[in-house]
Amino acid sequence: MSGSRLRDVAARAGVSIRTVSNVVNGYAPVAATTRERVERAVQELDYRPNVLARSLKRGRSGMLALVVPELDVPYFSELARAIITQARLNGYTVVIDQTDGDAGRERELILRSSRAAVFDGVLLSPVALSAADISEHNPSVPIVLLGERIAASPFDHVAIDNVSAAREVTEYLFSIGRRRLAAIGDQPYETGETAQLRTQGFREAHISAARELDERLIVGCPHFHRSEGARAMSALLDGGGPTPDAVFCYNDLLAVGALRVMLSRGIRVPEDIALVGFDDIEEVRFTTPSLTTIAPDKTRLAELALQRLILRINTQDFSGPEELFVSHRLIVRESTTHGRQ
Amino acid sequence: MSGSRLRDVAARAGVSIRTVSNVVNGYAPVAATTRERVERAVQELDYRPNVLARSLKRGRSGMLALVVPELDVPYFSELARAIITQARLNGYTVVIDQTDGDAGRERELILRSSRAAVFDGVLLSPVALSAADISEHNPSVPIVLLGERIAASPFDHVAIDNVSAAREVTEYLFSIGRRRLAAIGDQPYETGETAQLRTQGFREAHISAARELDERLIVGCPHFHRSEGARAMSALLDGGGPTPDAVFCYNDLLAVGALRVMLSRGIRVPEDIALVGFDDIEEVRFTTPSLTTIAPDKTRLAELALQRLILRINTQDFSGPEELFVSHRLIVRESTTHGRQ
DNA sequence: CTGAAAGCGCTTACAG
DNA sequence: CTGAAAGCGCTTACAG
CATH class of the missing domain: 1.10.1220 (Arc Repressor Mutant)
Structure with missing residues (x-):
């Protein structure tokens, strides 16, 4: 029963x-004897505690919300996997919501959704929210931001150091003798602080190395999808500007799209143009050529985010939000080196 | 407040x-006037219903569990996206659990987990469960299986017709003049009925076309990951058996791994060896060459699965489990055709 | 159309 | 170490 x-x-x-x-x-x-009797009865009746009742009484649901733009974008699915695993280790269950990259939906999900009241905490990978959207919100539930930051928001934030990562990539490209670097993935500040930070690192490395930077080599992308990488790469090649000898894409998906365009035009990678991505999704270990990229420590990111969220849940003290940084490393693969195995 | x-x-x-x-x-x-007064009070107090209390009283949580092996496998993340979207349309929230392809974990999650009591229904993409595992279980909650079937289980099951899909692929390869076809992804019955069905279709098409089939051209794979596709392809080329002029991989990830091995050896795809995958994940629209594959109607699959699960939830009648089929189509891309754009 | 009250299944001070 | 009882915040017959 x-x-x-x-x-x-x-x-x-x-x-x-x-x-x-x-x-x-x-x-x-x-x-001991009482315990035994009870355990037998539990067995016989196949008793399972009603988690809802327990939660109602305790005032904790044991559920967290993970809000991401699109679950089928590899970076987010890899992140979600790590988050779910970590959450379970800490006794929490994760409900996933998708915003489809829509600001209205994001706002609704986080700020207004009546359902929010059921979660003990929220992990949010924002894409379109601004501080203004937040200001009207008095969070009754702790929120931790993943990756993208919301300027001036009162929330904890876990991410890698995007500026240094981008600087590293750029310096590396210089170090292997590339001179005209392009960047794909810039975004206006309101919707993409992360993109801005990567552009900043890209610029800083140019300045440090005393290299000129042709502004036509920085191409914007509203979304970080494969098709946009393809579009941006075509624009770069057909735009009439200088042809780069290396391209830094702000995520791996953009690089996959760019790679396809280059190969279809007979451009050799890396001989003619070297290519670097960002995120180290599993997919780019298997492209031909395999992709040089920045690997954020996703497991650690999930760990830190959960640790911080649980701290907030337990103390119910939301003051003094912090920036927490996670390490990353440059992984060199075939798309920037000639020697393939 | x-x-x-x-x-x-x-x-x-x-x-x-x-x-x-x-x-x-x-x-x-x-x-009307009462309503207005109430609505104003709701506004002023920022009242949000406590979903837990409502659920406790109603005896429904409004939550479904989606259990998949690995969320970061593209097929599952695409499926999860569709499921979450459909669930939301039907007023349900989805909790995702991962089994990591482990039978023990799968059993625990589905059958024993006390938490199961909190879900109104379960969508399970099984990978390792057998009917024996199920028999000891008196499901108090409806379960719908996605994709992989559990033989003789008492659960509804939504999938594509794997036998015909594999037959179609095989016939197509014959139709473009290929003669020695290999298959990558076979699995023993206990752990992979889906794989068995695809092998069956592959065999049937050979028989219908009166073609011989060299058993050495059927290569097994315990897991459908890129690295295994690479391993299997290497085995195929180095095994001393006949070299195929076409390879049918049982999912796109295997094909991606196989493709990488072929390209790294200077094998031209499709000129030397044509390649076909299965699932139509976004990734393989961007490989070079892009991949011919079978596209299951994932949206429809999610729709059907949810519709059936909700029916079971509402009627609480678990009798007469059914097989529900979803359509699929063959998508021809560069990996089987010479004319690239 | 609205009120007073029971009860969903649990946890947990309060006594003993 | 254990019991009797209140109460978490809601829904919903039952009256009126």
Whole structure:
């Protein structure tokens, strides 16, 4: 039977429901013989605690919301996997919501959704929210931002150091003798602080190395999808500007699109144009050529985000939001080196 | 304030909580002026219903579990996206659990997990469960299987017709003049009925066309990952058996791995060896060459699965489990055709 | 159309 | 170590 309640178990074991509750939850010392009787009754009745009732009483649901733009974008699915795994290790369950990159939907999900009241905390990978959207919101539930930051928001934020990562990539390209670098993925500040930071690193490295930077080699992309990488690469090649000898894409998906365009035009990668991505999604270990990229420590990111969120949940103190940084490393593969195996 | 309850709203509006409940839920006719007063109070107090309490009372949580092996496998993340979207359209929220392809974990999640009691229904993409695992389980909650079937299980099952799809692929390869076809992805029956069905279709097409089939050209793969596709392709080329002029991989990820091996050896695709995958994940529209594949109607699959699950939830009648089929189509791309654009 | 009240299944001070 | 009882915040017959 699956409809048995604490009361039924208590009746069968001949004890009070208080005692059954203690046994089930492993609380308070219970006499061994009593425990045994209760456990037998639990077995016999196939008793399973009603998590809803428990949550209602405790004021905690044990559920977290993970809000991402699109679950089928590899970076997010890899992140979601890590988050779900970490959450489970900490006794939490994860509900995933998708915003489809729409600001209205994002706002609704996070700020207004009545359902939000059911979550103990929210992990948000924002894409379109601004501080203004947030200001009207008095968060009753802690929120931790993943990756993209919301300027001046009152939330904790976990990410890698985008400026240094981009600087590193750029310096690396210089170090292997490339001179005309293009960047694909710039975005206006309002919708893409992360993109801005990567552009900043790209610029800084040019300045440090005393290299000129042709502005026509910085190409914007509203979304970080493969098709946009293809479009941007075509624009770069057909735009009439200088032809780059290396391209830095702000994520791996853009690089995959750019790669396809180059190969279809008979451009050799890396001999003619070297290519670098960002994120180290599994996919780009298998492209031909395999892709040089920046690998953020996704596991650590998930760990840190959860640790911080749980801290906020337990203390219910939302003051002094912090920036937490996660390490990254440059992974060199065939798209920037001649020697293929 | 976010801590307001029905009672607070009722007090402020000067009505009973019953009336507030009616307004909030849009039940029963409420006098217009009363409604207005209540709505104002809801606004002023920023009242949000406690979903937990509602669920406890109603005996429904509004939550579904989606259990997949690995969320970061593109097929599953694309499926998850579709499922979450459909669930939301139907007023359900989705909790995702991952089994990591482990039978023990799968069993635990589905059959024993006390948490299961909180879900109104379960969507399961099984990978390792057998009917034996199920038999000890008296499902108190409806379960719908996605893709992989569990032989003799008492659950509804939504999938494409794998035998015909594989037959179609094979016939297509014959039709473009290929004669020695290899298949990558076969699995023993216990762990992979889907793989078996594809092998069956592959065989049937050979028989219909009166073509011989060299058994050495059927290569097994415990998991459908890129690295295994690479391993299998290498085995095929180095195994001493005949060299195929076409390879049918049982999913796109295997094909991606196989493609990488071929290209790294200077094998031309499709001139020397044609390549076909299965699933039509976004990734393979951007490989070079792009991949011919079978596209299951994932949206429809999600729709059907949810429709059926909700039916079971509403009727609580789990009898007469059915097989529901979703259409698929062969998408021809560069990996089987010379004319690239 | 609205109120007063029971009860969903649990947890947890409060006594003993 | 254990019991009797209140209450988490809601929904919903039952009256009126």
